[in-house]
Amino acid sequence: MNSADHPAATLFSALDNLATGVVVVNPAGVVGYLNAAAESLLGVSGALLMGGESALLFERSPELLGALQSARASRETVTEHDMEITLPGHTPVRASCTLSYVEGSLEGWVLELRPVDAQLRIARHEQIRMQQEANRELLRNLAHEIKNPLGGIRGAAQLLERELPRESLKDYTQVIIKESDRLQSLMERLLTPRRLPHFSAVNIHEVLERVRSLLLAETPEGIIIQRDYDLSLPEIEADPEQLIQAALNIARNAVQAMHGQGKVIFRTRVARQMHLGSRRLKLAVRVDIVDNGPGIPEAIREQIFFPLVSGREGGSGLGLPLAQTLVAQNYGMIECESEPGNTVFSIYLPLQA
Numbered sequence: 100m101n102s103a104d105h106p107a108a109t110l111f112s113a114l115d116n117l118a119t120g121v122v123v124v125n126p127a128g129v130v131g132y133l134n135a136a137a138e139s140l141l142g143v144s145g146a147l148l149m150g151g152e153s154a155l156l157f158e159r160s161p162e163l164l165g166a167l168q169s170a171r172a173s174r175e176t177v178t179e180h181d182m183e184i185t186l187p188g189h190t191p192v193r194a195s196c197t198l199s200y201v202e203g204s205l206e207g208w209v210l211e212l213r214p215v216d217a218q219l220r221i222a223r224h225e226q227i228r229m230q231q232e233a234n235r236e237l238l239r240n241l242a243h244e245i246k247n248p249l250g251g252i253r254g255a256a257q258l259l260e261r262e263l264p265r266e267s268l269k270d271y272t273q274v275i276i277k278e279s280d281r282l283q284s285l286m287e288r289l290l291t292p293r294r295l296p297h298f299s300a301v302n303i304h305e306v307l308e309r310v311r312s313l314l315l316a317e318t319p320e321g322i323i324i325q326r327d328y329d330l331s332l333p334e335i336e337a338d339p340e341q342l343i344q345a346a347l348n349i350a351r352n353a354v355q356a357m358h359g360q361g362k363v364i365f366r367t368r369v370a371r372q373m374h375l376g377s378r379r380l381k382l383a384v385r386v387d388i389v390d391n392g393p394g395i396p397e398a399i400r401e402q403i404f405f406p407l408v409s410g411r412e413g414g415s416g417l418g419l420p421l422a423q424t425l426v427a428q429n430y431g432m433i434e435c436e437s438e439p440g441n442t443v444f445s446i447y448l449p450l451q452a
């Protein structure tokens with residue numbers, strides 16, 4: 100059966116907008132409909148499964164067949180949280196499956212499929228976001244507490260310096276003053292008030308071109324910055340200055356990690372059916388900043404978005420947390436995958452809520 104001539108064609112077209120895979124199986128066990136999310140999860144076209152090849156869905160997936168049989172017998176909803184589904188010639192996928200019996204004109208079973216790793220990712224993002232929020236608050240309080248006495252220490256060192264009997268002793272007061280200044284500026288960066296974003300229509304490639312030219316001005320000659328843009332991407336609603344700052348922090352890290360030799364790629368693509376935190380987006384823009392440097396040191400790989408985590412001499416560990424905050428204020432998210440020779444930071448920004 101073709102979804103276009105099904106009496107519930109409108110309903111089915113609405114189902115195509117879901118991030119959850121939906122498969123409708125008729126009482127004889129024949130697949131009658133597959134939404135877009137199910138097609139992409141299973142890696143098959145609906146036409147294949149809805150035709151004579153319907154049995155393929157159950158043939159090599161005993162767990163799924165078992166669930167269908169028990170749903171058939173009991174006519175009750177069956178949920179399996181982690182099921183393996185194998186289609187001949189495809190890599191098995193793990194999904195959480197719910198099978199429910201539907202009566203009426205659409206009689207049969209509705210199979211809902213949610214990829215297991217997407218669920219884990221949502222939970223992980225939510226947990227990271229909460230941890231980051233708590234950390235930020237803690238650091239702001241701490242920075243506040245440190246800032247005031249620091250002013251006192253610096254002032255006292257200046258007064259002391261004036262009273263010192265010998266010029267050579269001033270080296271010591273200068274150390275106190277300089278180090279206080281360094282700490283002071285770190286505290287100020289931690290306390291930077293959050294500016295609310297000013298949204299406007301933004302061409303993401305203009306943002307990246309700005310970042311590229313800023314970066315080229317400070318980049319050693321041995322580093323190549325390549326572009327791989329999908330120029331068909333529409334404009335997004337965002338704060339361009341905040342996006343420039345976020346992308347610059349990421350790209351600058353890439354350049355710094357490569358010690359004068361290597362390649363950075365700015366890539367843009369469209370991403371579909373994305374989960375950003377607990378929200379779901381039909382369409383998003385994905386900006387990848389890729390480098391072929393040594394990769395993020397393993398010891399800090401999971402913590403790089405936390406403040407003060409740095410694997411770089413002289414680094415303050417504030418670049419990435421700030422980037423993540425800025426992108427989050429624009430309703431987006433940054434993800435990172437890194438191994439030696441291939442580090443990819445992906446910025447996701449909503450195209451359509």
Ligand SMILES: Nc1ncnc2c1ncn2[C@@H]1O[C@H](COP(=O)(O)OP(=O)(O)OP(=O)(O)O)[C@@H](O)[C@H]1O
Nearest residue numbers: 352353356394395409410411414415416417418419
């Ligand atoms: N592309 C990358 N390749 C290798 N390591 C990276 C890369 N990006 C980030 N890192 C690691 O993550 C750490 C944290 O980065 P972050 O930008 O938050 O702080 P920083 O660069 O150390 O200091 P700051 O940006 O505040 O000057 C870096 O110190 C570095 O060790």
Ligand SMILES: [Mg+2]
Nearest residue numbers: 348352418419
């Ligand atoms: Mg940095």
